[in-house]
Amino acid sequence: MNSQIDYEAVFHALPGMVALLTPDLVYADANKDFERLAGRTREQLVGRYIFDVFPENPNDPAATxxxxxxxxxxxxxxxxxRDTMALVRYDIEDPERPGLWEEHYWSPVNAPVLAPDGRVTLIVHRVEEITELLRARDGLDSGSRARVLQTDLYTRSRELQEVNERLRQAHAHEREVALALQEAMLPVPSPVGHHQAAVRYQPATRTLNVCGDWYDLADLPGDSIAVAVGDVVGHGLAAACVMGQLRSALSAACRIAEGPARAxxxxxLYARFVEGAESTTAATVFIDWDRHTLTYSSAGHPPPAVLHPDGTVTFLDQATDPPLGxxxxxxxxxxxxxxxxxxATLILYTDGLIERRHEDIDTGLARLAASLTRHRGAAPEALADAILSDLLPPSGTTDDIALVVIRL
Structure with missing residues (x-):
């Protein structure tokens, strides 16, 4: 995302009438076209209940x-x-001539702005003023014009609904295929000697797409293994395919490289030739049980965590570098x-576990540390379940999660 874009200026420059309202139906903002076409100033809108600003026409007993x-x-x-309304007549009182109501026809759409926990924080209220279009229907009275246009809009609405349903079905099918591909490429790992390990892959629940998260465990010479997690930018089948290529490449590199950094x-270098692999993040840890050491390197990925037997938690954050490419x-x-x-216990994970929109990453890391401390006596399988239970919001997430827990 380009942080230099002035989204406030974009909002006010939007063509057509657009307003933002709170869940209590109080105006939070309105763009320039809304102010102009509604005949209300910003001061007359922001902070006021919508139906105090635009009451119903008392002279029309049939008004709805x-x-x-x-x-x-x-x-x-x-x-x-999102809720798309049928054509509606909603008269507006002339602000300069109280008591004078002007006939207006509108085509409104209301859409939610969601918080990370799924709650609706704002309503985007977009309306099109189509009064003049109705008046252009020469030879028809206002009631007939309204019925004709309403029929046109209803037909178009049904067509759009059919298109949206076909798109939804296509996305749902793609999700099923991508999930199957994920499962095929992320099998339950083979036992790591006598050491206990648990892995989890949690697909996003609040989106039709799946992402490119992965995990991997690779045997190394001696009593050692390499463990890695990664996250491909993007969604759907394309991301799943890129994930498969990068996971395999990193697994092979770990087996021959001198350490995680070289892997x-x-x-x-390989990712430069894989379309869609740019900006992928990954973290790799080599565990040496003979020397009781963790050697690690990170490419723009959240730091692995170590839960010590006394319940304290440290993050492996001393070897962090930019993402791939x-x-x-x-x-x-x-x-x-x-x-x-x-x-001790080593925990690797992808960002969907800790990151929440409009929240500092340190908050998510602190939440993870608190969960680990609270469940410090749990075996890896139980600890993996407890982490997901503690950190995932009840409404689900819009990002996939890969999680690896290894008893050291």
Missing amino acids: GMRETEASMLRVVATGE LEALG ARVDHVPRPQARAPFTEG
Whole structure:
């Protein structure tokens, strides 16, 4: 995302009437076209209840615009889904001539803005003023014009619904195929000697797409293994295919490289020739049980965690480098080493476990550390389940999660 874009300026420059309302139906903002076409200033809108600003026409006993608009917005708040209204007549009082109501026809759409936990924080209220279009229907009275246009809009709405349903089915099928591909490429790992290990792959629950998260465990000479997790940017089948290529390449590199840094260097060189692999993150740890050491390197990935027997948690964050493909020239990656005591636990994970929109990453890391400390006596299988239970919001996530837990 380009951080230099002034999204406030973009919002006010949007063509057509767009307003933001709170779940209590109070105006939070409105763009320039909304102010102009509604005949209300910003001061007359922001902070005020929508139906205090635009009450129903008291001279029209059959008016239903206010009731229908309120019902649509409350549906959005309750369901978290977009609601497209049928053509509605909603007269507006002239602000300069109180008591004079002007006939208006609108085509509204209300859409939710969701918080990370799935709650609706704002309603995007977009309306098209189509009064003049109705008046252009020469030879028809206002009621007939409304019925004709409403029929046109209903037909178009049904066509759009059919297109959206076909797209939804296509996305759902792609998700099923991508999930099957993920499962085929992320099998339950073989036992790591006499050491206990647990792995989890949790697909996103609040999106039709799956992502490119992966994990891997590879045997090394002696009483050692390499463990890795990674995250491909993107979603769907394309990301799943890129994930498969990178996972295999890193697994092979770990078996022949002198350490995790050299393995990630090899992966970075390979990723340059894989379309869609740019900006992939990965973390790799070589576990040496003979020497009781963890040698690690990270390519833009959240730091692995070590849960010590006394319940304290440290993060392996002393060898962090940019993601794959972030540099034009090849540069050696950093590597660090940390000792461990018997009974400690190593945890690797992808960012979906800790990151939440509009929240600092340190908050997510602290949440993970607290969960690990709380369950410090648990075996890897139980600990993996407890971590997911503690950290995943009840409404689910929009990002996949890969998790590896190894008793050291």
